[in-house]
Amino acid sequence: MRCDSPIKLRVFSLNCWGIRYRSLHCTERYDMIADLLAREGHDIVLLQEVWSEKDFLLLKKRLACCHPYSHYFKSGVIGSGLAVLSKHSIRDSLLFRYSLNGYPYMAHHGDWFGGKAVGLVVMNIQGRTAHVYVTHLHAEYCREQDTYLPHRVVQAWELQQFVRHTSCGADLVILGGDLNMHPQDLGTRLLRTYTGLRDCFMETDSFDGCEEGFTLIADNPFTDNKELLPFEKGIRIDYILFKGSDRVSVKCEFLTTTKGSVPGKAFPYSDHEALSAVLLVQPGGAAVKSCGEDDDMVGLAELVNTVTEARTEVKVGLHCAQRMLHTVTRTGALGLVLLLLELAIAAVPYLAPAAGQPFPQASFYLLGALCFVTLLGSLLLFVFHSMQVKALQGAEDQMRLAASGLQEELRGRPLCRDGRPLGEAAGPDALSEDREPDSDDSISRVNHSARD
């Protein structure tokens, strides 16, 4: 039964930093989080980094009265860490695993083992269909030399694609999570511009929380302030985004964040700050803009530029990945040559018994072991980096296709009122099909055809 009166939805999002035996005060913090959620009774709770299913089950048990519906997304080696608790019934779910997510040999960063993904649950909120997404993107460990940037850009690309393609039938769309990207970062712009999702912090009528909506702050005792530099006070990397549809309009009335400390407690809920938004959902969609409106066109041209920028970043990543693949192949070949040399040496006593064993036995075995390890390691890395190259190439192809589709759309639109070609609103580059973000000839050649 659909309710046609306005609905107030309270949405909560928190990266729980729940690595058992490694995150400080993990059990106590989960208790505090459960207390907070039971007290506040949000409609929808979106959690990230709930790495242990046991912790999720404890939370679920504690919150069974106020949040009777829940879903925990499983992925990767240790899980996706994503969980949803809800007052409203969850009818369906889908998990999309990102094609790229760091490197297994960077075990100290651990992202690869987490199987980062975006989870979708379909909820029935008083007769309205809400598509609620929760996600967690690859961490940024060093902003100046961010080797994971292409991976995060591909994740942001796949996230926006997934949201666009799966949110079509929804009355309202909510996305919450730790994007590990600043508001003006490429991936955030890509996500917002392409999906039309609106940022609670930017749109809220009223805000109470950390300065500039920071969710990773210097005042949080779990934060290593050196890692925050050059952003002394903090950064905003956790988001609640939303949009309505042609049947429902949504606005953010109030947004609040926790502020590092919790009154009466020795430590905060997590190393991230929690977000809590009040959304007002009203019947009747936002007015659909008529084709040819200037701001609509500027948005489209901006989107073309953003996709082109993302493509450049992916190409840089692809170049590095291909170089790594070549290095691994060469190392493997070297290992093979050494192994063959070893076998030749081992054969000497049989072929020319008089010569005796020409090599000290211990060195012989050690060298053999080294060859074997080199060969095996190279083989594994070859498989991994081949997959990485394929995923980056695939993302780049999709971006090229999308950009050419958008450019065609832009060309098909009428001119602005002042008669300028529309692309000029965002600079001539936006319209130029021949523009190439880099000088890679082979890629340029393929790109000249907008039809693939």
Place this chain on the structure above:
Amino acid sequence: MRCDSPIKLRVFSLNCWGIRYRSLHCTERYDMIADLLAREGHDIVLLQEVWSEKDFLLLKKRLACCHPYSHYFKSGVIGSGLAVLSKHSIRDSLLFRYSLNGYPYMAHHGDWFGGKAVGLVVMNIQGRTAHVYVTHLHAEYCREQDTYLPHRVVQAWELQQFVRHTSCGADLVILGGDLNMHPQDLGTRLLRTYTGLRDCFMETDSFDGCEEGFTLIADNPFTDNKELLPFEKGIRIDYILFKGSDRVSVKCEFLTTTKGSVPGKAFPYSDHEALSAVLLVQPGGAAVKSCGEDDDMVGLAELVNTVTEARTEVKVGLHCAQRMLHTVTRTGALGLVLLLLELAIAAVPYLAPAAGQPFPQASFYLLGALCFVTLLGSLLLFVFHSMQVKALQGAEDQMRLAASGLQEELRGRPLCRDGRPLGEAAGPDALSEDREPDSDDSISRVNHSARD
């Protein structure tokens, strides 16, 4: 500009068996396929097993005039093998990689390296939005002892989920590919029942092709007839499926398959037969069934049963995967104990110099290498099988959620005209929430709550 007159769409699907240097007459067969496609000029061409991108680029070049739009999906180590060629413009694309796809150590089967997936392209066909899917599921190597069955069931589950969640805004939906499942297999039923996709072979007005629509036939010289047993004449595992929307109705007017040999040629196009369908797309959607109609309810009850059956299969797979994980863990522990023992032996000459080296040096190094290989192998297998367990658990959770949602829907519907409870149409099990496909206590406990 939307065209409101009926549209005839010719759709082609073929598994090309395109393994360079391994598939017989690969280059010649691609030439024949290109000739066929250029001659026939289908609207949409869906290809599988185009493993080499070079072959795709050659096909694309050859068919640039009649099929100006194309997309090649990249995934896994060697690619997904999926390609689309089209007369109609492709606006957007998305790739969903299946979470399970065989085992990397079963290298002779090779499926794992292929990165099996479902690719979606969004097409504009005379103003109508068509969502066109191409996919290839894990092969069935032994029907009697099919160790890949749980993987294929999870793939079918993810395929139907992906189609359901991404096809919402489409005027028409077309899915083509090699499902590696017979028409009455669990995965095929799951896909058809849940998505509402209709099978061209079952629905066509007119058919010309192999007996019973077989696409892997004994008469094909590339087929190993022993592998077909107990199905002497052939099996049907390639499909073109379709559905309309509330704006467009679709019917299949004609379906044809190749018949093993090609006139004037020494060998056929592939080891699979090609499918070619003529779809008639007409404005005006199929009449929407009113809630409570008996056949609608029977369909829903059948779907609940199918999901339950799939869940049972996934649980069996989960049980096996967990057993393998335990075996791997135990083997790893054994390797570690042996390595520690080795180190203790190595320490003897230092701790008690008089004792001398108690172990022949060659055996010592060999044992060391064995321990190392065992440990490394166990570690890699542990990582792989942990991911497998997580993916199976995730799929089972999603099935449980979906089944409980469907059961709720079934309960909310009115009774049949004869007053029987609706679930009885498909047996009482369909409605029973407490029914457990197996006796796993921990799973039973979780399942009793339909709310998770």
